Structure formats: structure tokens, C-alpha cells
Amino acid sequence: MLKLVKTKSLIDGTGAAPIPGGCILVRDGRVEDAGPADKFRHLPADIETIDLGARHVMPGLVNAHTHLTLVPGDGNQPAQKRLPPSYNVLRSTPNVLKDITSGVTTMRIMGEEAGIDVDFRNAIDRGLIHGPRMLVSTLGIAATHSHGVGTRPSDGVDEMRKHVRQNLVRGADFIKLFATGGVSSAGKALHSCPYTQEEIAVAVEEAERAGTYVAAHAHGGTGLDYCIDNGVRTIEHGAFINEAQLERIIKRDVWVVGTLSILFHPTGIEQSDFQVPLIKEKVLQARDAAAVNFARVIESGCNLALGTDAMHGLMCFEMEKLVEFGASPMQAIQCGTLQAARVCRLEDKVGTLQPGRFADFIALEGDPLADIRNMRRVDAVYKEGRLFQGI
Numbered sequence: 001m002l003k004l005v006k007t008k009s010l011i012d013g014t015g016a017a018p019i020p021g022g023c024i025l026v027r028d029g030r031v032e033d034a035g036p037a038d039k040f041r042h043l044p045a046d047i048e049t050i051d052l053g054a055r056h057v058m059p060g061l062v063n064a065h066t067h068l069t070l071v072p073g074d075g076n077q078p079a080q081k082r083l084p085p086s087y088n089v090l091r092s093t094p095n096v097l098k099d100i101t102s103g104v105t106t107m108r109i110m111g112e113e114a115g116i117d118v119d120f121r122n123a124i125d126r127g128l129i130h131g132p133r134m135l136v137s138t139l140g141i142a143a144t145h146s147h148g149v150g151t152r153p154s155d156g157v158d159e160m161r162k163h164v165r166q167n168l169v170r171g172a173d174f175i176k177l178f179a180t181g182g183v184s185s186a187g188k189a190l191h192s193c194p195y196t197q198e199e200i201a202v203a204v205e206e207a208e209r210a211g212t213y214v215a216a217h218a219h220g221g222t223g224l225d226y227c228i229d230n231g232v233r234t235i236e237h238g239a240f241i242n243e244a245q246l247e248r249i250i251k252r253d254v255w256v257v258g259t260l261s262i263l264f265h266p267t268g269i270e271q272s273d274f275q276v277p278l279i280k281e282k283v284l285q286a287r288d289a290a291a292v293n294f295a296r297v298i299e300s301g302c303n304l305a306l307g308t309d310a311m312h313g314l315m316c317f318e319m320e321k322l323v324e325f326g327a328s329p330m331q332a333i334q335c336g337t338l339q340a341a342r343v344c345r346l347e348d349k350v351g352t353l354q355p356g357r358f359a360d361f362i363a364l365e366g367d368p369l370a371d372i373r374n375m376r377r378v379d380a381v382y383k384e385g386r387l388f389q390g391i
């Protein structure tokens with residue numbers, strides 16, 4: 001089926017200037033063409049039209065780091081992981097709805113217990129439920145004594161190899177590994193490193209043997225060094241990246257995925273776990289470090305994308321923080337569209353409104369290039385040319 005989408009202004013996601021009055025030609029859920037309105041004058045007058053002529057239109061957002069079951073503002077995220085799987089499925093539903101209505105049409109899920117992420121992905125792909133398309137990692141790989149450990153610790157080279165293989169056979173699209181301490185766990189220093197280089201290297205080896213990659217929770221210190229040196233493809237969080245590490249990240253073509261809202265938004269860790277003195281101290285340290293280091297990351301031009309780390313519906317806030325730290329609005333938008341699609345290895349399918357990509361697009365009342373805060377108001381969300389949220 002052929003549809004013509006009319007807009008007030010079209011941001012195609014490639015970094016090109018917006019097209020006033022631009023149009024998108026959609027055929028069977030994919031972009032057939034996009035460009036100025038004059039380009040489509042030859043089309044029959046009775047073609048089905050989606051009239052967004054009062055709205056700015058851009059690609060659907062790609063959340064490159066999030067979870068289904070976690071809600072940071074509820075506190076004690078380790079305990080949330082261990083709730084009964086059936087209850088966590090129910091808890092996930094409103095989270096996914098927040099993501100959809102904020103404009104997210106694709107998201108990368110960074111670890112879930114009990115196969116919840118696999119089941120959500122498959123149910124969406126089969127049309128049983130509606131939601132963003134998902135890439136999933138199944139159980140996070142974490143050492144017994146590390147941040148992020150769930151129901152299945154992974155210790156030593158042999159267990160690492162076995163558990164990566166188990167994740168792959170269970171349907172993982174990539175491997176999530178915890179290489180440093182984290183903010184939301186009371187007992188682990190942010191720079192602590194639970195794994196040896198050999199353990200991280202074997203995870204990368206097994207992932208690459210299967211045609212995929214490792215994404216590592218890594219804030220800084222030795223754990224981040226091990227990730228860079230042993231072939232980890234994406235560094236998640238990275239609040240404490242130093243200049244020497246950034247140089248090596250650029251040289252090795254590694255990705256950094258920023259997750260700023262969980263640190264800075266008042267409904268993040270601050271809302272609940274500030275009552276734990278060590279967690280509050282770590283959040284404040286990470287805020288100070290991230291403000292300095294992400295300004296450096298942006299200026300360096302390294303591979304950078306954005307995710308909300310379970311701060312559901314807050315990709316807009318991620319973009320605002322990036323602009324605050326020195327990015328242009330266009331750079332921030334691309335970190336949540338094309339760049340995030342590249343992290344997911346889906347740039348031939350999503351992230352831009354170019355021919356052949358899925359017709360995932362969102363409509364906004366205000367121009368996000370004039371003021372990135374206009375990303376807060378998404379009026380309509382289309383996935384593969386079908387309306388999710390009406391104006």
C-alpha cells in the first residue's frame with residue numbers, strides 16, 4: 001500500500017538540513033522516497049495521505065540502552081530483578097508504553113532475568129502485542145561479587161564461555177557484560193573491576209564467533225581499560241572516561257553509549273536511593289565526572305549514542321543533557337536516531353528516513369532544532385507507517 005506523508009518540516013536523520021514542507025513516500029511499511037513536496041507532484045491525487053503538515057517530522061527514536069523491568073525511581077534495582085518473572089512482565093508493560101509514546105520505535109534491552117526480554121521481542125515481532133522492535137541480551141554476564149549480578153553469576157573463563165553460549169542459544173542478539181562497579185549498588189566502587197582480561201577476552205571471542213558483540217557496563221578505571229583492549233564494541237555509561245581512554249576508544253572505533261537521565265533526572269536514582277549514603281555519594285561523583293567527560297567525548301567526535309537506562313520515556317532528557325554538555329541539537333538528535341541505530345547494527349533499517357528503511361517516524365509540534373526541549377512533546381508515533389499514538 002502506498003501512502004504520502006506531508007510535513008511542516010522534515011528532518012531525515014542523516015544530518016542534512018531540514019526540508020520545509022518535505023514529504024515521505026511509504027510503501028508497505030518502508031520508505032520508498034523522501035524529499036521536497038515538488039518531488040511527488042506526479043502522484044495521483046487520490047493517494048492515501050497522512051497529513052502532518054502542521055508538525056515537524058523526524059525518524060523514530062532508537063533507545064540504545066534500556067531495560068524492561070527496572071524503574072530506577074522505585075529504588076533497590078537488584079531487588080527489582082528478583083521479583084517473580086510473571087510480576088515483572090506486568091511491571092514491564094507500562095514501561096514499554098512510556099517508551100512508545102515518547103517516540104521510541106526501536107530499543108536495545110541490556111539484560112533481563114527469566115527470558116522476559118526474549119519473550120517481549122518475539123511477541124512484538126509476531127504481532128501478538130504492539131511495541132518498539134527490540135534487540136535483547138537475555139541474562140547479564142556478571143561475577144558473583146560484582147554490580148549487576150542476577151540469578152546466574154559468571155565466574156572464571158570456563159563459566160564465561162559457557163554462559164555466553166547459553167545466552168546465544170536462548171536468543172540473545174548481543175552479550176551484556178558488567179566490567180565495573182555501578183552507581184545503584186551500595187557495596188561496589190565505581191572503578192572496581194570484577195573480571196580479568198582473560199575473562200573479558202573469552203566473552204568477546206564467543207560473541208564474535210557467533211557474529212555478534214559484547215556491550216559492557218563500564219564507568220572507568222581498569223575495567224574500562226580491559227574492555228577497550230580486549231575487543232568490547234560498546235561502552236555503556238562511561239562517566240569516568242579519561243583522556244587516554246578516549247584516545248584509545250577513537251583509535252579502536254569503539255562506541256560510547258551515554259545514559260545521563262538515571263544520574264541527573266530527579267525521578268532517577270535520586271528519587272529513592274539517595275537514602276543510602278554510599279549510593280548518594282556515587283551519584284554525585286558520577287554527575288560531576290559525566291559533566292566534564294561527556295563534554296570531552298562530544299568535542300572529540302567519537303562514536304556516541306544515547307540510551308535511558310530504564311528511565312522510561314526520557315530520551316528527550318538525554319538529548320537535553322547532551323546539548324547542555326556542548327552538542328548541537330542536530331548532534332543530539334542523531335545520537336538518538338542514526339548513531340543509536342549504528343550501535344544496534346540496524347542503520348540499514350532504522351535511524352533515518354531514507355529509501356529502504358522502515359517508515360518509523362514521529363511528529364512534534366515544536367522544532368527540535370530550534371529548541372531541543374521540543375522533543376518533550378511527541379504528538380504522533382508511526383512504526384512501519386502505522387500510527388501508534390494519535391495527535
